[in-house]
Amino acid sequence: MLRHLGIRRTYGHNVKIAAMLSLVAGFVNAAGFLAFAVLTTNVTGHVALFAERLVMKDWETARVIALWMSLFLAGAFSSSLIINTIGRNQRFSYVIPLLVESLVLLLVALLGYRFDQSLLARELFAGSLLFVMGIQNAMVSLVSGAEVRTTHLTGTFTDLGIELAQWIRPGQQEKAYLTAKLKLRVTIIACFLSGALAGAYLFRYCSYRAFLFPLGLLSFTLTYDVFRIRAKRYYRRLHFRLLKK
Secondary structure, eight states: OOSOOGGGOOHHHHHHHHHHHHHHHHHHHHHHHHHHSSOOSOSHHHHHHHHHHHHTTOHHHHHHHHHHHHHHHHHHHHHHHHHHHHOTTSTTTTHHHHHHHHHHHHHHHHHGGGGTTOHHIIIIIHHHHHHHHHHHHHHHHHHTTSOOOOSOSHHHHHHHHHHHHHHTSTTOSOHHHHHHHHHHHHHHHHHHHHHHHHHHHHHHHHGGGGGHHHHHHHHHHHHHHHHHHHHHHHHHHHHHHHHHO
16 A cells, blocks of 8 residues: 555555545544644645734734644655655655654544643644644655645545546547546545544544544554565465465
């Protein structure tokens, strides 16, 4: 899912990572909004709110919003720096970014309730979620060769509209290629929406412990390739022994 990079990466790998991490992003977006009244997976809405607060001369709120936008940028910067320092073609260059994201989700799940509805929660916890969503977005973009975005849907819907128009055009020679692209876009949208629904539902009943769910998804993402390879090796050895008998 994540260990294959460059020419070794296939369409199937991108679909898998798109599905898994779009679920995470959708969940964080919905649960983060319910927990902190802040959209925590993108900065588009924050830019408009930042401008509005500046016009209203609400300097304190503008400062907080600027902090959130900066943290998303810092997350993307950190992710890119880590991956490029280790080496983009190294199989496990993505491990550190995902571990950082997992740690933040664990802290929100375990400590978020202690600061419920406080200013610190909005600044610290909401900001930390924006930071790790920046990490995730940059990591997925680098690993997938800029084919997948998981933390927001504006670009995905735009690409979907463009590719749909191309797909229905008479005499289209690249229909199979466009069909594959459309399936990828629909996968991202469907999984983001599913994650958002799960986030809204679970936060309603589990409060901050709901953030353990995306943590579980990230843990599965981290271990998927390792366990899959070991399972294949075990199967091959077992198959070889049976053939020898």
